Amino acid sequence: MQANVVTPDGSVFDGHVEMVSVKTQDGELGIMANHLPLVTPLAIGAVRIKKDSKVQLIAVSGGFMEVRPDEVNILAESAELPSDIDIARARAAKERAERRLEEAKRDNIDFKRAELALKRAINRIEVSGTKQ
Template identity: 45%
Template sequence: MDNKYHLEVLTPHRKFYDGDVEEIIVTTSVGEVGVQKGHIPMTVALGIGTLKIKNDNVWKEASISNGFMEVKQDNVVILADAAEWPEEIDIMRAEAAKQRAEERLRQKKSQHEYLLAKAALKRALVRMSVAKKYKNI
């Protein structure tokens, strides 16, 4: 029995993933959601976190941030602001982004700037975590 469905992940800059998968687990705005073939149709907002893709009983993980996921009976489309495989993540750049975000959080700015800095910090931490997990750093 074929337990695969089609997954397409698009960012503003590229087609990040386009292929058949067995299962995904993605970070949404309210927690993680797993999707297998035949999942109930839904549309959900994505958060800052990870996208785990299972294909041929092997899991791959990527960092992903913000966007939407549309689940249909036999396919899933994810539109994300950004998505990166571990080998694409520049850890030094992520560390610099983390330090900039932490500095902006220390400054007493507006609520809007505070929320932007918190999001930037979370993105940097997720990117660093994914990269370190798979680069053996």
């Protein structure tokens, strides 16, 4: 089946694949050819694309997935291949978010925003293949 991962900045992945696995807001979901049509919101997580018996990861920060019997389209807010992830920047973002979360406990700042920033940073670090 055909799989496409697109962001507002352009295409991140486009090709024929065996399977696509994503983290939706309701849990994990695996898609293979001839799947029933579906549209679902995505959570922050790694998209796993199985192609030629190898798995490729893409860090995604939310969006939607549209499934057709012969095609999967992922419309992501942001998406990065492991080779495109700036690990130093991701670690700095993780540290900032952790500090904000700690401050939120004391100062009641925007806890949800800091929590989402932390999830995005951890996802990028995990997809990059480096240790936290």
